[in-house]
Every structure is written in structure tokens, then in C-alpha cells.
Amino acid sequence: MDKGAEAYKRYLAGDDEGIVTLVALYRSGLILYLTTLVKDVHLAEELTEDTFFKLMVKKPRYRDKGSFKAWLYAIARNLFIRQNAETGKTYKGVTGTFYFGDDGPYKFVNGLLVEET
Numbered sequence: 001m002d003k004g005a006e007a008y009k010r011y012l013a014g015d016d017e018g019i020v021t022l023v024a025l026y027r028s029g030l031i032l033y034l035t036t037l038v039k040d041v042h043l044a045e046e047l048t049e050d051t052f053f054k055l056m057v058k059k060p061r062y063r064d065k066g067s068f069k070a071w072l073y074a075i076a077r078n079l080f081i082r083q084n085a086e087t088g089k090t091y092k093g094v095t096g097t098f099y100f101g102d103d104g105p106y107k108f109v110n111g112l113l114v115e116e117t
Helices: 003-012 017-038 041-057 068-087
Strands: 097-100 103-109 112-115
Touching: 003 017, 003 041, 003 068, 017 041, 017 068, 041 068
Parallel strands: none
Antiparallel strands: 097 103, 103 112
């Protein structure tokens, strides 16, 4: 089990230092990853906060299948996709085709992330 998974299990067991450890381990990398998607570091920071907030409030189940980092990044990616779909928030200047694991392809049309047909 990696450090992230151990820290998350500690948090779920009531040790608040577990979430502090998760933020210290993954915050910077998660911001970099999300910045590549949204092309805006401030929005990436906001999505990163939302990701950790979801861990704290919803406490999704981690099943020890695959890496904890990949699981966490998938949560962040899904928040990004859901936020785009629900709010219609646009990401101007973002171009290209995106694949998220087995999902995709997606592309930006007029600043909105849509699934290619």
C-alpha cells in the first residue's frame, strides 16, 4: 500500500492528519495535471481544492485496486468534466483532443468540453 492510500485510510479512521498528508503529497502534482486540462492555474488550484474537499466530505471508497494517485487524479478529472457539463463554464484558449483513461475522445467547442462523435 502506498503512502497516499495509508494516509487516506488513517483519515477515514478519524486521524485528521491523514488529509494533511494527502494534501502535502499530491497538491502540487494535481495542480500541474489540472492546469494541462484547463490552461488556467487559478482554476486548477480551485479544482484541486474541490478534489480534497470531496475526499473530506463525501469520503469515497478507495478499493486498493491500482494506484491511489491514479484514483485521486480520476476524481479531479471527473470534477473537471462534471463542472464543465453542469455549469457550462467555458475554458477559452484550450484546444486539442483529450482522452481520460478509456473515456474520450473529448474536445473543446467554443470553450465547452464535449465528447467527440
